[in-house]
Amino acid sequence: MKSKEIKDAALKYFTIHGYEGASLSQIAEEAGVKKQSIYAHFKGKDDLFLQVLRDAKETELSSKLQYFNHVGSQNPKEDLYGYLRLAIDLFQKNEHLKFWLRMSFFPPAHLAKEIEKEVIDIIEKEQRILESIFQTWLDAKVIADNLAKTLTYAFLGVVDSIMLELVYGNDEKRLKEKLEASWTVFWRGISLQ
Amino acid sequence: MKSKEIKDAALKYFTIHGYEGASLSQIAEEAGVKKQSIYAHFKGKDDLFLQVLRDAKETELSSKLQYFNHVGSQNPKEDLYGYLRLAIDLFQKNEHLKFWLRMSFFPPAHLAKEIEKEVIDIIEKEQRILESIFQTWLDAKVIADNLAKTLTYAFLGVVDSIMLELVYGNDEKRLKEKLEASWTVFWRGISLQ
DNA sequence: GTCTATAGCGAGATAGAC
DNA sequence: GTCTATCTCGCTATAGAC
Numbered sequence: 001m002k003s004k005e006i007k008d009a010a011l012k013y014f015t016i017h018g019y020e021g022a023s024l025s026q027i028a029e030e031a032g033v034k035k036q037s038i039y040a041h042f043k044g045k046d047d048l049f050l051q052v053l054r055d056a057k058e059t060e061l062s063s064k065l066q067y068f069n070h071v072g073s074q075n076p077k078e079d080l081y082g083y084l085r086l087a088i089d090l091f092q093k094n095e096h097l098k099f100w101l102r103m104s105f106f107p108p109a110h111l112a113k114e115i116e117k118e119v120i121d122i123i124e125k126e127q128r129i130l131e132s133i134f135q136t137w138l139d140a141k142v143i144a145d146n147l148a149k150t151l152t153y154a155f156l157g158v159v160d161s162i163m164l165e166l167v168y169g170n171d172e173k174r175l176k177e178k179l180e181a182s183w184t185v186f187w188r189g190i191s192l193q
Numbered sequence: 194m195k196s197k198e199i200k201d202a203a204l205k206y207f208t209i210h211g212y213e214g215a216s217l218s219q220i221a222e223e224a225g226v227k228k229q230s231i232y233a234h235f236k237g238k239d240d241l242f243l244q245v246l247r248d249a250k251e252t253e254l255s256s257k258l259q260y261f262n263h264v265g266s267q268n269p270k271e272d273l274y275g276y277l278r279l280a281i282d283l284f285q286k287n288e289h290l291k292f293w294l295r296m297s298f299f300p301p302a303h304l305a306k307e308i309e310k311e312v313i314d315i316i317e318k319e320q321r322i323l324e325s326i327f328q329t330w331l332d333a334k335v336i337a338d339n340l341a342k343t344l345t346y347a348f349l350g351v352v353d354s355i356m357l358e359l360v361y362g363n364d365e366k367r368l369k370e371k372l373e374a375s376w377t378v379f380w381r382g383i384s385l386q
Numbered sequence: 387g388t389c390t391a392t393a394g395c396g397a398g399a400t401a402g403a404c
Numbered sequence: 405g406t407c408t409a410t411c412t413c414g415c416t417a418t419a420g421a422c
Binding site for chain 1: 209210211212213214295297298299301302309312337342343344345346347349350351353354355356357358360361363370371373374375377378379380381382383386
């Protein structure tokens with residue numbers, strides 16, 4: 001059963017070279033099979049790609065859901081900061097998140113519609129979790145009295161900026177400094193005075 | 194002289210499909226020439242790509258430099274917010290910025306080193322401008338007394354998050370809301386209390 | 387399910403007439 | 405500088421033996 005090896009290799013090369021730039025022969029070689037054997041497991045390149053995409057989505061989503069189920073939302077500051085660290089961890093530990101980001105931003109044109117559906121689904125789920133968390137804190141007057149949506153968007157902006165720095169990915173020191181800077185200003189910006 | 198038409202078409206297809214996904218025959222058709230004619234103007238696909246890259250860099254850099262030469266740095270709040278609006282404008286008016294972002298994040302592997310040099314150059318220039326502006330304001334005690342670098346990184350984080358929302362690019366309303374949220378929290382976070 | 391063999395296509399690139 | 409014609413290569417995908 002070489003199915004997992006093929007998907008792992010596909011994830012790697014789709015991430016590095018994009019859909020069009022990755023070839024089935026590269027993927028097969030990395031997986032230790034002949035390229036024609038791929039067709040015993042997948043209908044074709046599109047099918048392989050979409051299965052890898054769904055795995056990546058599943059991995060990302062479950063990691064994030066697990067995080068918020070685990071933390072008790074008792075310490076807002078620590079929990080939110082921990083979420084940023086989690087995102088950095090996920091990115092650096094396995095390739096799923098980098099693959100996911102690449103395909104979210106620049107999907108292969110002929111699969112754009114299908115990919116967009118998955119992307120919107122995950123974005124909405126993340127947003128809803130954060131909104132409910134911010135709402136809880138608003139009710140408890142822990143942070144500045146404002147709309148949960150504004151806080152969510154501002155925080156998602158911090159998440160995005162960290163993601164982007166990870167994608168650039170050539171400077172650990174700069175990543176750390178940008179994280180600290182964004183986080184410091186964000187927390188100051190939402191705190192009660 | 195079809196050179197400009199070829200570069201315009203190349204910019205378009207490199208942006209939509211990436212380096213590997215864009216074909217010279219598509220580009221030639223869009224430019225109104227046969228694909229073999231491209232070789233009268235460019236040594237090959239790499240050469241065409243790198244010339245388009247340098248044009249895009251030039252366009253982006255000069256727009257941003259011009260902005261900060263134009264505004265007098267008398268009104269920090271308005272000037273910084275204007276910079277965010279400028280980035281949105283640049284992105285929506287022409288394709289250079291989207292092309293630039295795609296190639297910054299996910300360069301074709303065999304040209305990654307050359308592209309990275311250009312990317313770092315532009316990032317450092319933008320950063321230096323912002324740092325000097327924040328320093329001027331720090332000296333004038335207009336904003337919270339802190340290091341110019343922290344403020345610059347936090348602001349660049351806001352810029353990045355807006356860029357990323359533009360790249361996703363399917364929701365004008367969401368873009369506006371994220372801009373307002375990030376900007377509101379950022380400004381509150383750096384203001385004197 | 388994995389292999390060998392091969393089809394069919396489109397890619398980037400070159401040669402040479404005009 | 406633009407064209408027609410052509411080369412070579414690597415790609416996705418299929419057929420059929422084991």
